[in-house]
Amino acid sequence: MSYERARFEPWRLKIVKHSTMARPASSSPMRKAVKRLRALLFGKPPAEERYLAIMTKRLAERAPHSTLGPVIRDEEYTRGKAENWARQMVEPYGLRADHLCVEYGCGSLWAAEPILRFLEPGRYYGLDITDQFYEYGRERIGDLLREKQARLGVISPEKLKEVAALEPDFLFSRKVLPHVAQDGLARYLANVTSLMAPKTIAVLDNTPMHDAEGKLTGRRYSAEAMQKLLPAGFEIEQTRYAALLRRRA
Secondary structure (H helix, E strand, O other): OOOOOOOOOOOOOOOOOOOOOOOOOOOOHHHHHHHHHHHHHHOOOOHHHHHHHHHHHHHHOOOOEOOOOOOEOOHHHHHHHHHHHHHHHHOOOOOOOOOOEEEEOOOOOOOHHHHHHHOOOOOEEEEEOOHHHHHHHHHHHHHHHHHOOOEEEEOOHHHHHHHHOOOOOEEEEOOOHHHOOHHHHHHHHHHHHHOOOOOOEEEEOOOOEEOOOOOEEEOOOOHHHHHOOOOOOEEEEEOOOOEEEEEOO
16 A cells, blocks of 8 residues: 555553762772662662553552553543544654554553554554553453454563564654653663664654643653664654654665
8 A cells, every 4th residue: 555545544443978088080990880789779770660660559549541551531532632643643754554563652552543443454563561551452442453463562672672573664652752761761762773674764752741730741852862872873853743763874
């Protein structure tokens, strides 16, 4: 199916003591070893683990969320936003029905649902940090997942290699990047780029988010900040709807 013919049809549906003595200009091997040990013993867990711990607690309490879990604040609003996002994937960015499409951070599959309706069978692969997130989506749209032969998996080095070997045409990440902590940004970008073949287009939602009171709950990263963390050979630009990541020609 050519891009021109593609149509989107959603209805087809430590406390540290500082010495007063001067420090050496460079750290000794022993000092570096102690620093690493302190980080292991007292440092924060990785950003993904912190996020998973927070969300697991909220889900256990059945706290309402915009997209994750069994209790969604406003299903009609969430579904409409997902359909708008899917339309942007098709029209500005060129997702085709025959593309192999990977979703990094598929959550409870709200963004996946309209994409699945658009794609041909066997062309969607959803990944997230725990199967707990997408199992809620499986309960909601299990028939559609089976009809479209969708694949789902938990992010791990082995799974990233497996999916990368499929050479995806398209990758998108909806409502993930704004929640990535600064100490997790390099790892997020490394994981995304590890999935990309030379032909892959990656569309990363980079929209700041606010709660009902107007408090910022999700940041926007600048393209310049992300570019510094990318492996050689990749470039990223902020477009109207998302950050667009590609390999350099």
